[in-house]
Amino acid sequence: LPLEERLANYVVEGSKEGLIADLDQALSKYAPLDIINGPLMKGMEEVGRLFNNNELIVAEVLQSAEVMKASVAHLEPHMEKAESAVKGKILLATVKGDVHDIGKNLVEIILSNNGFDIVNLGIKVPPDQIIEAARNEKPDAIGLSGLLVKSAQQMVITAQDLKNSGIDVPILVGGAALTRKFTKNRIAPEYDGLVLYAKDAMDGLDIANKLSN
Numbered sequence: 001l002p003l004e005e006r007l008a009n010y011v012v013e014g015s016k017e018g019l020i021a022d023l024d025q026a027l028s029k030y031a032p033l034d035i036i037n038g039p040l041m042k043g044m045e046e047v048g049r050l051f052n053n054n055e056l057i058v059a060e061v062l063q064s065a066e067v068m069k070a071s072v073a074h075l076e077p078h079m080e081k082a083e084s085a086v087k088g089k090i091l092l093a094t095v096k097g098d099v100h101d102i103g104k105n106l107v108e109i110i111l112s113n114n115g116f117d118i119v120n121l122g123i124k125v126p127p128d129q130i131i132e133a134a135r136n137e138k139p140d141a142i143g144l145s146g147l148l149v150k151s152a153q154q155m156v157i158t159a160q161d162l163k164n165s166g167i168d169v170p171i172l173v174g175g176a177a178l179t180r181k182f183t184k185n186r187i188a189p190e191y192d193g194l195v196l197y198a199k200d201a202m203d204g205l206d207i208a209n210k211l212s213n
């Protein structure tokens with residue numbers, strides 16, 4: 001099989017045998033982020049499709065997630081790092097009820113490689129924990145990630161709770177269950193500060209850069 005297909009297959013099959021050697025080969029042709037956004041994401045999309053069709057069980061999807069995480073960890077040291085002064089502090093969290101963290105952690109890597117100080121609160125983070133962290137850390141923005149349909153609704157609740165506690169720093173939202181339209185029509189009206197939608201991690205970086213200017 002061609003290299004690109006082999007890379008996608010590691011994710012689909014949840015197998016790490018030969019993965020590192022193929023990632024190293026890919027690094028001689030592609031930028032690390034293009035390997036993630038290309039063949040590895042293609043594999044993840046296929047995992048999502050198979051899971052949806054009941055052709056994979058959760059345990060298998062978890063193994064695919066492990067392959068994705070190991071790949072990102074291997075590629076991360078090869079990513080470009082900007083030698084800039086700290087541009088700002090950003091809190092990151094996967095919202096309450098949601099365990100998906102691969103996208104959020106990718107956002108963390110890309111933002112921290114580009115001069116942002118990141119406080120990663122982890123997964124299933126309830127609003128009160130975000131509020132407490134916002135009070136202690138005084139971030140310039142708060143990033144929320146969520147992949148489940150119910151997580152989009154949880155973002156509305158989180159925005160309301162943040163507003164009720166007097167927080168109005170910009171919120172950056174992203175994740176598969178979310179759309180620009182939902183962000184604009186459902187989350188933004190519930191909040192006093194800016195609410196910005198990022199379609200992927202690079203878009204998140206663009207937005208963060210604009211906010212810091």
Ligand code: B1M
Nearest residue numbers: 048098099100101102103143145148149174175176200201
């Ligand atoms: Co889950 N899962 N999962 N899962 N899982 C999805 C999301 C699903 C679409 C699969 C499907 O059915 N086709 C589906 C959601 C259905 C829905 O609500 N509409 C689903 C389901 C149903 C579930 C469970 C309920 C399954 C079960 O238990 N029966 C369960 C939920 C548990 C819970 O959260 N309470 C569950 C569990 C899991 C695993 C634990 C097995 C595993 C996660 C492991 C982990 O993250 N540590 C898992 C996985 C891996 C997936 C899929 C296959 C892949 C997600 C992923 O990592 N993608 C996913 C299907 C899919 O998306 N194709 C699926 C790669 C990642 C890089 O992309 O996170 O989208 P993503 O991030 C992107 C952008 O969205 C954006 O940038 C990234 C790219 O640059 N982005 C941001 C994300 N966050 C951002 C934040 C930002 C900016 C950009 O600023 C702050």
